[in-house]
Amino acid sequence: MDPTPPLIQAALAAAANAPGYPLTHGTPPLREAVAHWFARRRGVPDLDPDGVLPTIGSKELVAWLPTLLGLGAGDVVVHPEVAYPTYDVGARLAGATPLPADGTLQVGPSTGRVRLVWVNSPGNPTGKVLGVGHLRKMVGWARSIGAVLVSDECYAELGWDGVRVPSLLDPEVCGGSHEGLLVVYSTSKQSNLAGYRAAFAAGDPVLVRRLLEVRKHAGMIVPWPIQEALRVALGDDEHVAEQRARYAVRREIVAAALVRAGFEIDHSEAGLYLWATLREPCWDTVARFADRGVLVAPGEFYGAAGARHVRVALTATDERIGRLADRLADLPE
């Protein structure tokens, strides 16, 4: 993991005097900064700052969103088939039913009332990017059944090989209305801020108001020094470009080592992971890596459809990444 950029550390230090309670909705300058960031970086020119909500990292929002929206028994939460596990956890915390499904066809009338649909683009663990057409279809479907559609886009700045990573809130995707839509975003990856818990949700101001009502009273408040650090981080594109360049180099090295060792790499067009397979059960591949001192995640951990893949992270140090090719030299024996 690389260090938190000095500019952001300085913003945190400058905001160290914080005797009062912070605004749960976030300071107006922070919400403006998020709206400007969407306009500058995500092709969303019309985000209403009232539709912005800072969150204590994005994981807590993923885990608690079904509960905050009042979902419960009999309600269904749809999430990607191969997915970050917290979508499933969140449905269960609310007493709702998680349903792994990538397409609308898998969701029949007998599955219960679908009230929340998650998409994750670029995806963890697969690195798959959903295009404008796919997202537009999801918007139409969610609106037709009255479900809230949420897109977790925390790897959006890490698209590779020129891939376009459209936001759910892009007018081309949502037709210019954010009604019923939210984007979840985190600076953990692009700004090396995982330890700050600095993230936000954005989209429909009506939904944000509903979340705010509960969060205010439940103490789910982002500390003001972190709001300041987040505001400054979102205003600076340079450190993100630098971090992205570091990952690009690591990605080339790891991908070449994997291909040389006989792996196929699927999707992985964006994000911090390579989704790789030796066409064998994932635990056998995990063991091969472990024997060589390398930790990878078993695909099965993200859903049954991942049972023959492993997720190889690009977050190791340059030195460890540099040694990877040597370590894999005798694979797949």
Ligand SMILES: Cc1ncc(COP(=O)(O)O)c(C=O)c1O
């Ligand atoms: C898809 C996805 N969503 C959300 C998160 C949570 O990020 P954070 O809680 O650090 O903002 C992660 C972290 O790995 C992730 O991969």
